[in-house]
Amino acid sequence: MTTKLISISNNFSQTPAGRYYTDGPYSGEKFRTEILYPALIENELVKVDLDGTLGYGSSFLEEAFGGLIRECKMTLEQIESKLEIHSSRNLYTRRIKQYLVDASKIKNK
Numbered sequence: 548m549t550t551k552l553i554s555i556s557n558n559f560s561q562t563p564a565g566r567y568y569t570d571g572p573y574s575g576e577k578f579r580t581e582i583l584y585p586a587l588i589e590n591e592l593v594k595v596d597l598d599g600t601l602g603y604g605s606s607f608l609e610e611a612f613g614g615l616i617r618e619c620k621m622t623l624e625q626i627e628s629k630l631e632i633h634s635s636r637n638l639y640t641r642r643i644k645q646y647l648v649d650a651s652k653i654k655n656k
Contacts, residue, residue, distance in 0.1 A: 556599030
């Protein structure tokens with residue numbers, strides 16, 4: 548089984564922010580498009596470590612993770628089987644799970 552570990556603070560930025568590329572150099576769209584989605588395609592399991600940054604705005608998290616369903620056409624089941632989120636702050640993991648569920652509900656309407 549191929550596993551990829553992505554530390555956002557080490558592999559992307561200690562200051563992730565914004566939803567779209569136009570919002571700045573470390574947006575959720577950039578993280579999803581350039582790091583997260585390719586890792587999910589190339590590996591059987593992707594572990595994302597959220598610790599070590601200065602924090603996350605909802606726009607970054609929603610675009611990075613909810614965008615997998617909207618923009619990358621992945622299903623909730625595919626994502627849940629291949630993605631593990633690790634954070635010392637349970638708030639972030641709960642939010643990400645909710646963004647995935649919400650995006651899936653909208654997609655399936």
